[in-house]
């Protein structure tokens with residue numbers, strides 16, 4: 339129980355906490371025999387601490403200007419009254435204890451009863467359930483997220499199956515499309531191409547050095563299958579970061595959503611008086627890339643240990659960006675690598691279940707854009723790491739776009755499409771625009787849809803797949819739900835319930851068969867967490883492949899044919915921790931991890947266990963959890979805690 343605390347007690351408590359945390363951080367990672375219950379939740383995340391002068395001096399005498407963020411014990415807080423209630427990181431609403439209410443001048447601002455987090459979650463869920471439309475529920479969640487992070491994440495965690503489609507795809511797509519009309523409160527960081535020299539100043543509001551672990555950036559051109567949404571793209575960055583916290587345990591005060599407002603080609607937005615972004619066509623070419631260069635430089639300089647995640651850029655931009663800056667900073671394109679990895683994991687699980695060989699697998703990708711080509715690349719990476727040459731692997735993959743099967747004679751193909759183009763001579767006499775004819779010739783093991791063409795996997799298409807495979811893998815991945823190439827209920831009907839399905843959005847089971855949501859949320863939070871914790875210099879293909887193998891190994895399909903290809907959503911935080919562990923171990927193996935060169939505040943260096951289960955425990959100990967912790971009143975604490983991101 340927290341009592342009113344005097345300055346000297348505060349100092350004592352703070353110092354005790356610090357020394358405890360520092361002491362325990364020495365043993366956490368290195369002690370292989372400690373049980374989970376004795377493991378301390380000591381994060382390697384560090385930040386500048388601004389505590390009262392006396393404490394500052396004491397801290398300085400102990401070691402440097404940084405302290406550790408922990409996941410347990412009291413938290414220092416310098417806010418009070420309305421400011422505290424308005425700080426989503428610290429706010430507990432009706433759960434502030436009597437003592438905290440007195441210490442933080444909250445007594446007159448709250449009704450007399452104190453609630454537990456359980457009671458708050460129950461009340462919030464009842465309010466959520468009353469709301470009639472997904473968008474109204476999405477608004478409710480947004481408002482809760484900017485009021486109280488612990489309550490929000492605990493609410494969503496407990497109702498993840500029901501709430502994920504509200505806070506993520508498909509509802510988030512509708513919320514983004516309506517961004518300027520439903521706007522209430524700004525969140526995130528807006529970078530404006532008309533003011534390229536203000537990038538660092540704009541980022542500086544979010545701190546410096548080690549204040550930020552993870553950044554999601556979008557220019558809003560290719561949002562969730564609904565195309566160009568301009569400045570509304572800020573919300574995909576916010577949504578993805580929400581999942582980084584929910585599934586990947588990244589601290590919600592140490593993330594940064596960024597939109598690059600470079601204009602929009604969406605006529606509807608350009609003609610909308612309420613549209614809140616730059617009202618001119620997208621800037622391209624040299625000016626665009628010079629803006630992006632400045633952004634990357636600013637990120638590297640200001641937040642040198644942050645991981646950068648690209649989301650929903652246009653088809654060629656996203657790819658160019660990934661490869662241009664890949665060696666410069668730890669960066670990752672979710673639509674290319676995250677999606678590729680989860681599809682490869684589903685394929686691997688399907689191959690294990692049907693007892694087929696990876697290198698004999700033929701894949702037809704319908705929709706050779708960012709996601710489709712990312713999937714193709716990931717399949718190649720995986721085949722190569724399992725013994726194929728890149729040429730052999732690419733020969734197993736066929737791609738189609740709006741022109742039909744991509745042939746070598748097509749001059750307007752992108753460089754990546756050209757890698758997968760089929761020789762014209764092999765396709766003489768075949769109508770390469772017909773999906774059915776292409777399937778007849780290729781006889782693919784797997785058909786992947788990321789074309790945004792609703793209903794493209796017709797009965798004839800699916801039955802042709804089934805004719806050549808007793809258990810065809812059919813993955814309609816296009817979001818939102820209405821754009822799916824086929825619905826699972828039809829695919830199962832047309833294949834006598836024999837298809838192995840994974841979808842882009844959630845679907846109900848069909849005849850007791852779970853339909854796995856082949857969502858990249860099974861990969862990006864784990865890959866991102868692994869990159870943050872390993873402090874890797876780059877996110878390599880092999881690190882992504884390690885994530886694939888780990889995710890596939892968690893497939894529940896072998897246990898019961900009615901299970902899905904991927905684990906249950908309810909297990910996603912555990913899945914992410916395991917994926918992160920595989921990524922960290924791979925990074926250590928490759929020598930790109932910097933975590934072990936991080937000096938601990940009490941001297942010595944972080945040591946990450948090499949044994950999988952021990953490393954997993956360490957990873958789990960680093961993950962932020964939505965629990966209320968006692969607040970300790972101090973005069974100054976890191977400003978980062980007050981951000982609403």
Ligand SMILES: NC(=O)C1=CN([C@@H]2O[C@H](COP(=O)(O)OP(=O)(O)OC[C@H]3O[C@@H](n4cnc5c(N)ncnc54)[C@H](O)[C@@H]3O)[C@@H](O)[C@H]2O)C=CC1
Pocket residue numbers: 560561562563564652653673677704705706707708709710738739740741742787788789790791815816817818821841842843856857858859
């Ligand atoms: N489930 C998941 O985790 C993810 C799903 N997606 C979804 O995948 C879809 C595609 O996304 P992106 O690749 O980013 O878009 P994109 O615009 O880069 O690619 C779409 C591709 O589909 C092709 N296409 C259009 N009409 C076609 C037709 N009639 N026949 C064959 N191909 C056709 C286009 O030529 C283009 O190559 C979206 O719906 C997106 O929401 C994307 C990323 C992750």
Ligand SMILES: CC(=O)C(=O)O
Pocket residue numbers: 507561562563650672673817858
């Ligand atoms: C899920 C996702 O990243 C997309 O549809 O773009």
Ligand SMILES: [Mg+2]
Pocket residue numbers: 562649650672673
């Ligand atoms: Mg995306």
